[in-house]
Amino acid sequence: MALLERLDELLEHGKMHWSENEDAWAAEPRDVVAALAHEGFEEYKHEVMKSRRDRRPTGGVWQGLNNQTGIVASAIWVLRSADAAPIIFIDFDGEPFKGGSGRHDARRD
Numbered sequence: 473m474a475l476l477e478r479l480d481e482l483l484e485h486g487k488m489h490w491s492e493n494e495d496a497w498a499a500e501p502r503d504v505v506a507a508l509a510h511e512g513f514e515e516y517k518h519e520v521m522k523s524r525r526d527r528r529p530t531g532g533v534w535q536g537l538n539n540q541t542g543i544v545a546s547a548i549w550v551l552r553s554a555d556a557a558p559i560i561f562i563d564f565d566g567e568p569f570k571g572g573s574g575r576h577d578a579r580r581d
Contacts, residue, residue: 478507489571508534511545
């Protein structure tokens with residue numbers, strides 16, 4: 473897979489980090505979705521779940537297709553609490569995109 477420059481920028485600027493405890497990324501979903509869209513993934517599914525209309529979404533899913541490569545990117549997020557960043561599971565063609573122990577680089581398992 474080609475380098476994911478926008479996801480790398482989120483890491484470098486501290487807007488996304490790996491949570492060992494959650495085995496997932498901690499970041500704002502809109503930042504991750506914007507990064508994936510900029511990498512060439514065109515949205516074809518975007519759903520959010522709310523417990524009530526007047527509340528922040530408690531979770532959601534986004535999927536995009538890169539028409540040049542045929543790769544599907546998925547991001548699934550869950551809001552843990554109001555004072556913590558949501559946890560996000562990112563994968564490409566069903567393969568998890570994970571972070572390393574104390575490292576800023578990311579890998580696909």
